[in-house]
Amino acid sequence: MKIFSTRSEIQQYLASLNGKTVGFVPTLGALHRGHISLIEQAKAGNDVVVCSIFVNPTQFTDPKDLENYPRPIATDISKLEAAECDILFHPPVSEIYDDNEHWHLNIGPLEFLLEGEFRPGHYQGVTQVVYKLLDIVKPTRLYLGQKDYQQFMVISRMVELLKIPVQLVMCPIEREPGGLAMSSRNIHLTADDRQHSLILSKTLNWLKANFDVNKIFQLEQDAMAMLQSEPGVEPEYIEIADGKTLLPADESSTSIIALTAARVGKTRLIDNVVIR
Numbered sequence: 001m002k003i004f005s006t007r008s009e010i011q012q013y014l015a016s017l018n019g020k021t022v023g024f025v026p027t028l029g030a031l032h033r034g035h036i037s038l039i040e041q042a043k044a045g046n047d048v049v050v051c052s053i054f055v056n057p058t059q060f061t062d063p064k065d066l067e068n069y070p071r072p073i074a075t076d077i078s079k080l081e082a083a084e085c086d087i088l089f090h091p092p093v094s095e096i097y098d099d100n101e102h103w104h105l106n107i108g109p110l111e112f113l114l115e116g117e118f119r120p121g122h123y124q125g126v127t128q129v130v131y132k133l134l135d136i137v138k139p140t141r142l143y144l145g146q147k148d149y150q151q152f153m154v155i156s157r158m159v160e161l162l163k164i165p166v167q168l169v170m171c172p173i174e175r176e177p178g179g180l181a182m183s184s185r186n187i188h189l190t191a192d193d194r195q196h197s198l199i200l201s202k203t204l205n206w207l208k209a210n211f212d213v214n215k216i217f218q219l220e221q222d223a224m225a226m227l228q229s230e231p232g233v234e235p236e237y238i239e240i241a242d243g244k245t246l247l248p249a250d251e252s253s254t255s256i257i258a259l260t261a262a263r264v265g266k267t268r269l270i271d272n273v274v275i276r
């Protein structure tokens with residue numbers, strides 16, 4: 001695997017691949033099976049796969065979260081080599097940002113709903129860095145996980161608004177045996193937290209199974225009560241949304257998704273399930 005830490009080196013190398021299709025998997029590192037499944041899907045659909053590991057400061061709203069974010073780079077490199085990833089881009093912050101840079105992209109209500117309400121500014125930071133990474137890598141296809149469903153919608157909107165020539169691919173959520181969605185932040189969970197965290201996927205699956213039984217308002221209230229009754233779990237939201245807009249769904253919406261975020265112990269987790 002080739003490893004680059006500067007824009008100019010990776011751009012020079014990518015230019016020499018003329019005509020090859022490039023699949024790109026951007027990450028914050030601390031890689032797990034979810035990330036590796038994205039690499040595998042990118043490998044299956046492209047000539048060359050680029051992964052980036054960059055803990056992007058502008059998308060963290062909580063400085064403690066940024067400070068505590070795991071950065072096991074040597075293990076990550078071994079995992080990428082085992083997955084036969086072709087290129088790793090691992091830049092320092094100074095390679096991506098100049099001092100006092102300004103960024104604002106009007107992505108409409110998507111910025112303020114759900115994650116946007118609890119992590120204000122997060123999606124401006126995400127679009128800022130993904131724009132820069134796409135500009136450097138210029139991939140044919142961009143692979144993103146369904147776990148960050150709202151992030152996928154936000155990046156799709158940016159690609160549409162800025163007419164970026166890239167195809168987006170949404171990859172299914174990889175889960176632990178009990179149903180917990182894999183996430184780099186899971187390493188912060190204690191054994192008790194792990195047990196309690198199972199309520200997230202259980203409640204989402206319950207919503208899916210009962211969708212035709214009750215009205216959306218009632219389902220959301222019952223689901224919130226299920227989360228609240230689990231020790232150590234502090235839910236932020238659990239909502240049934242239109243899968244195309246993320247605005248509140250009604251029973252007749254053609255695409256419907258249930259999404260949740262909760263603190264489990266000291267760790268904030270998100271998850272979702274497509275209802276239809």
Ligand SMILES: Nc1ncnc2c1ncn2[C@@H]1O[C@H](COP(=O)(O)OP(=O)(O)OP(=O)(O)O)[C@@H](O)[C@H]1O
Nearest residue numbers: 027028029034144145147148173174182183184185
């Ligand atoms: N369990 C998973 N299954 C599939 N894709 C995933 C999973 N977890 C993360 N991804 C995807 O991997 C990419 C990189 O995500 P990221 O590096 O933020 O990992 P993460 O595990 O989501 O970390 P965290 O949630 O702790 O920030 C994103 O497109 C994300 O949606």
Ligand SMILES: CC(C)(CO)[C@@H](O)C(=O)[O-]
Nearest residue numbers: 026027028056126129148
């Ligand atoms: C897309 C991303 C790599 C941008 O920093 C990040 O938000 C992530 O890992 O989901």
Ligand code: BAL
Nearest residue numbers: 028059060122148151
């Ligand atoms: N997985 C999305 C990146 C973040 O939580 O900041």
